[in-house]
Amino acid sequence: MYQSPIVVFTKEEIEKYEELSKSVNEGRLIDYTLQYPKYRFLQYLSLKGNYVFHGSNYRNIERFEPREQTLYNNELTTAVFATTEPIWSIFYAVFNRSALIGSFRNGCLIGRNKKYHYYSINESTIKNNPWTDGMLYILPKEKFHMSGQGKVQFDEWTCNEYVTPVGKISVSLSDFYFLNKVAVHKDKESLFSTWIYYKARTLMSNSKRAINST
Numbered sequence: 001m002y003q004s005p006i007v008v009f010t011k012e013e014i015e016k017y018e019e020l021s022k023s024v025n026e027g028r029l030i031d032y033t034l035q036y037p038k039y040r041f042l043q044y045l046s047l048k049g050n051y052v053f054h055g056s057n058y059r060n061i062e063r064f065e066p067r068e069q070t071l072y073n074n075e076l077t078t079a080v081f082a083t084t085e086p087i088w089s090i091f092y093a094v095f096n097r098s099a100l101i102g103s104f105r106n107g108c109l110i111g112r113n114k115k116y117h118y119y120s121i122n123e124s125t126i127k128n129n130p131w132t133d134g135m136l137y138i139l140p141k142e143k144f145h146m147s148g149q150g151k152v153q154f155d156e157w158t159c160n161e162y163v164t165p166v167g168k169i170s171v172s173l174s175d176f177y178f179l180n181k182v183a184v185h186k187d188k189e190s191l192f193s194t195w196i197y198y199k200a201r202t203l204m205s206n207s208k209r210a211i212n213s214t
Helices: 011-021 038-047 086-094 191-213
Strands: 053-056 067-070 076-082 106-110 112-123 134-140 152-154 157-159 167-171 182-185
Touching: 011 038, 038 053, 038 086, 038 167, 053 076, 053 086, 086 112, 086 134, 086 167, 112 191, 157 167, 182 191
Parallel strands: 112 182
Antiparallel strands: 053 134, 067 076, 076 157, 106 112, 106 152, 134 167
């Protein structure tokens, strides 16, 4: 798996993020025109500790309602899902669910105060070019609780009541930090095999890109 980027913010960057973050609690679309990648601003928001994030293909959600879904451990629950890791949410915003044929596998795990990512899409879906523009919604963290416990767990947060976004920001595929870490697994492959071969597949894919570009 791949660790979340360790971001060190400059003084100038912080000043601009602080100014922009004043508009977050107004519940409207954030007009992002800064020269820094969006994921850096979103990670800055995450570090403030007041927000969780939810990515979606739908751009005009005014209120989230609890729906029956499965937790990371396949336990059924009725809730709104979110995470403190904006990069993971960006994946859900730019992954076109209507192009899905079969399975896609992903996650963000927390262990020893570090976050680790994996993303894998099956062969049939990747042929559909399953990418789109989307929206990242910023939600109040105080309404959510972590869905798991233990030394290693998914960065998955749930809320069992209606939630109104405090802000949102549009994102595209170029905003997804781990785009070159998306693997492709076989249609009928077991989850265990996807885990085992995940990093080797991404390294091989990136090696092929480097060869083709020379």
